[in-house]
Amino acid sequence: DADVTQTPRNRITKTGKRIMLECSQTKGHDRMYWYRQDPGLGLRLIYYSFDVKDINKGEISDGYSVSRQAQAKFSLSLESAIPNQTALYFCATSDTGFPDTQYFGPGTRLTVL
Amino acid sequence: AQSVTQPDIHITVSEGASLELRCNYSYGATPYLFWYVQSPGQGLQLLLKYFSGDTLVQGIKGFEAEFKRSQSSFNLRKPSVHWSDAAEYFCAVGARNTGNQFYFGTGTSLTVIP
Numbered sequence: 001d002a003d004v005t006q007t008p009r010n011r012i013t014k015t016g017k018r019i020m021l022e023c024s025q026t027k028g029h030d031r032m033y034w035y036r037q038d039p040g041l042g043l044r045l046i047y048y049s050f051d052v053k054d055i056n057k058g059e060i061s062d063g064y065s066v067s068r069q070a071q072a073k074f075s076l077s078l079e080s081a082i083p084n085q086t087a088l089y090f091c092a093t094s095d096t097g098f099p100d101t102q103y104f105g106p107g108t109r110l111t112v113l
Numbered sequence: 114a115q116s117v118t119q120p121d122i123h124i125t126v127s128e129g130a131s132l133e134l135r136c137n138y139s140y141g142a143t144p145y146l147f148w149y150v151q152s153p154g155q156g157l158q159l160l161l162k163y164f165s166g167d168t169l170v171q172g173i174k175g176f177e178a179e180f181k182r183s184q185s186s187f188n189l190r191k192p193s194v195h196w197s198d199a200a201e202y203f204c205a206v207g208a209r210n211t212g213n214q215f216y217f218g219t220g221t222s223l224t225v226i227p
Contacts, residue, residue: 004156035217040122040219042217042218043205059214099209101162104149105156
């Protein structure tokens with residue numbers, strides 16, 4: 001089984017809808033991250049969490065929120081989706097101690113119509 | 114501010130030819146540097162990383178990279194490319210002084226022709 005899983009893998013939604021993307025990991029890592037990938041822009045950090053009680057905004061957090069339900073689970077929410085949030089979203093984990101290798105999930109392709 | 118530049122958006126090489134992907138970074142302190150590969154439909158996988166020590170680092174799949182502080186570069190190389198190397202390659206820098214974040218370049222897409 002994959003160490004970092006994301007659900008759903010693909011989602012099409014409409015403008016204004018609330019969307020939640022979920023990430024689970026079995027690596028036992030404390031640190032979890034959410035990125036979005038856009039063509040020509042690479043990966044940009046949305047939010048990151050160093051433990052259940054420590055959540056931090058990344059480079060592009062506006063329009064997003066997160067919840068760290070447990071060490072193994074980190075969810076990303078779009079409260080009111082808009083078309084420019086159409087992107088590929090990746091969850092990643094890393095062990096305690098910066099810097100460390102990040103392990104990425106397979107991604108969620110989100111389309112907002 | 115931290116930044117990572119990958120000047121080449123797309124590179125095409127013949128199978129068996131050598132490869133060099135460029136990466137330049139801007140960071141005020143000692144950088145922690147990474148190269149990741151993204152195969153179609155997949156997440157990113159670490160190829161190699163540099164934290165300190167020997168400036169030539171070896172990675173998986175026959176890749177290597179050289180850290181050159183004077184040029185602020187961390188170029189990725191492979192002596193002989195295989196068709197399976199076709200993928201998107203990302204350079205990244207870890208920045209301790211801004212909340213331990215990682216900054217990624219925009220990526221280089223590699224096409225391998227027979």
